[in-house]
Amino acid sequence: MSISKIKSFWVVACFFILLFTSLLAIRLEVPAKLFPDHAPAHPIDPTSKEDITEAAERDTWMNIFQNDKKIGYTHSTFSKQEYGFTLKETIFMRINTMGKVHDLHIHTRGKLDNDFSLSSFEFNINSGIFNFSAKGTVSGNILSVKTQSAGAGRSINIHLQKKPYLIAGILNTIRMSDIKPGKEYIYDIFDPATMGQEPVNIKIMDIEDIRIMDKTVKASIISMDFKGAKQLVWLDKNGDVLKEEGLLGITLIKTTPEDARSNLAVQASDDLVEIVSIAANVPLNETDTLSKLEVEISGTTINNAYLNGGRQILNGNILMIQKESLQNLPLSFDTNNLTKDEINFLKPTPFIQSDHKKIRDLTNKIVSDKDTPLEKTRKLLFWIHKNIDKKPVVSLPDALSTLENRMGDCNEHAALMAAFARAEGIPAKIEAGLVYLNGRFYYHAWNLLYIGRWITADALFGQMPADVSHIRLSSGELKEQLNLMSMLGNIKLKIKSYSK
Numbered sequence: 001m002s003i004s005k006i007k008s009f010w011v012v013a014c015f016f017i018l019l020f021t022s023l024l025a026i027r028l029e030v031p032a033k034l035f036p037d038h039a040p041a042h043p044i045d046p047t048s049k050e051d052i053t054e055a056a057e058r059d060t061w062m063n064i065f066q067n068d069k070k071i072g073y074t075h076s077t078f079s080k081q082e083y084g085f086t087l088k089e090t091i092f093m094r095i096n097t098m099g100k101v102h103d104l105h106i107h108t109r110g111k112l113d114n115d116f117s118l119s120s121f122e123f124n125i126n127s128g129i130f131n132f133s134a135k136g137t138v139s140g141n142i143l144s145v146k147t148q149s150a151g152a153g154r155s156i157n158i159h160l161q162k163k164p165y166l167i168a169g170i171l172n173t174i175r176m177s178d179i180k181p182g183k184e185y186i187y188d189i190f191d192p193a194t195m196g197q198e199p200v201n202i203k204i205m206d207i208e209d210i211r212i213m214d215k216t217v218k219a220s221i222i223s224m225d226f227k228g229a230k231q232l233v234w235l236d237k238n239g240d241v242l243k244e245e246g247l248l249g250i251t252l253i254k255t256t257p258e259d260a261r262s263n264l265a266v267q268a269s270d271d272l273v274e275i276v277s278i279a280a281n282v283p284l285n286e287t288d289t290l291s292k293l294e295v296e297i298s299g300t301t302i303n304n305a306y307l308n309g310g311r312q313i314l315n316g317n318i319l320m321i322q323k324e325s326l327q328n329l330p331l332s333f334d335t336n337n338l339t340k341d342e343i344n345f346l347k348p349t350p351f352i353q354s355d356h357k358k359i360r361d362l363t364n365k366i367v368s369d370k371d372t373p374l375e376k377t378r379k380l381l382f383w384i385h386k387n388i389d390k391k392p393v394v395s396l397p398d399a400l401s402t403l404e405n406r407m408g409d410c411n412e413h414a415a416l417m418a419a420f421a422r423a424e425g426i427p428a429k430i431e432a433g434l435v436y437l438n439g440r441f442y443y444h445a446w447n448l449l450y451i452g453r454w455i456t457a458d459a460l461f462g463q464m465p466a467d468v469s470h471i472r473l474s475s476g477e478l479k480e481q482l483n484l485m486s487m488l489g490n491i492k493l494k495i496k497s498y499s500k
Contacts, residue, residue: 060240061260064093067249071269073260074252082095084119085112096268101336102127114196117163138164154398156350179220183316201225210234212242212254213286217302228486248275276489278434278441283334284469284498287436292499293468299492305473305483310454312472318496330452331372335425342450345427352415353400354422362403363423373451378464380420384413399477410445413459417447426451432481436469441493443484446470
């Protein structure tokens with residue numbers, strides 16, 4: 001099957017979900033963002049009037065720029081309450097993805113205890129295309145989260161090892177510590193979007209003069225490193241955020257309420273898809289007919305990428321992708337003889353609900369007990385390809401919601417395919433990386449299925465095996481996709497050879 005023009009739209013949608021929402025999770029005050037697992041470096045004494053007074057009231061407006069062009073603004077407040085503190089933030093951004101402009105509205109409200117640990121939160125993101133909301137409450141070591149998206153709700157209980165903190169709480173504890181250049185802190189963060197925990201490395205870099213709102217003030221520069229993606233934050237002596245710089249040329253600068261609100265006719269961002277897409281040095285025609293593709297990788301560290309293994313062979317910085325054969329696959333296999341890795345990818349997860357009755361009932365209708373593993377996976381894949389509308393959604397990839405709403409982009413297709421396969425005793429992973437389209441490589445997600453050996457499958461494109469232009473960078477569950485963060489806008493590919 002040749003890649004048609006319509007696939008361009010869905011690859012764009014996949015990029016928006018897979019990567020840009022991850023960037024929002026790192027930069028913006030989203031509850032799905034940072035829940036550190038370590039105690040603060042310098043715990044706040046709730047009986048200390050001085051500490052509470054210093055942290056009591058904040059009202060901050062910031063303009064959001066991309067390459068000196070205003071694309072939005074933020075308004076956040078931090079106030080003292082009887083129970084502790086309240087954090088509120090409103091964010092507006094105008095995002096451009098391949099000529100399609102999305103007005104993104106994000107609202108967050110968090111209740112914090114006196115030590116700045118999270119008590120409860122409410123969160124909503126609305127892109128005009130999709131609306132997602134979440135509420136969460138901490139009780140002991142359990143964070144209970146209820147989400148709502150596309151008319152479908154779900155509840156998740158998350159076990160916490162230690163008290164959860166929002167980034168605002170972290171910055172408050174850091175500013176009350178001994179802020180000197182060279183000081184470093186490490187926090188383990190929890191992201192409900194992926195159900196994964198990863199460390200954030202924080203380092204006090206330097207102190208410099210910075211010009212903000214026609215005044216020159218001294219500010220401490222703080223570096224935040226998450227999976228190789230770096231964010232710089234400038235804090236003044238009172239702990240107020242003056243400026244932030246991150247990926248994709250996005251910068252936030254503190255301003256007045258009048259300035260933030262006066263220029264609401266903001267421009268759309270530069271085309272985010274084009275910024276991080278990679279131009280191919282030679283065109284690839286009818287990629288589904290190719291049996292081998294060889295590319296040279298450069299421009300970024302590949303330590304976090306899963307490049308070598310299976311159909312991909314990495315030799316130095318040269319990567320060869322070979323199309324898998326569907327010949328000589330077993331007519332059946334005993335799940336009792338599977339390896340530990342294969343068994344792990346038979347298990348349900350909060351977003352891949354392979355044990356849910358609706359999913360099991362449907363897969364039992366789609367496949368037959370007499371089908372071989374290959375026949376089962378083909379039937380499941382093409383049912384999804386035919387029956388799930390290819391529509392972009394700004395949401396967390398969720399198999400059950402995808403099935404109930406019958407819509408989604410590449411991540412929703414991959415999540416549902418994983419749930420279908422696991423429900424039928426077929427180990428399934430979610431892979432993410434790059435796929436070729438019209439002269440460029442774009443970010444995308446698909447599946448890896450075990451049917452006697454591991455075979456790639458793309459439910460959105462209707463391919464099994466997936467064509468060799470699918471270049472895997474991560475494999476496993478959704479949390480592995482975070483490994484792509486440091487590669488955004490940095491990784492470069494050069495096609496060395498290809499053959500049919």
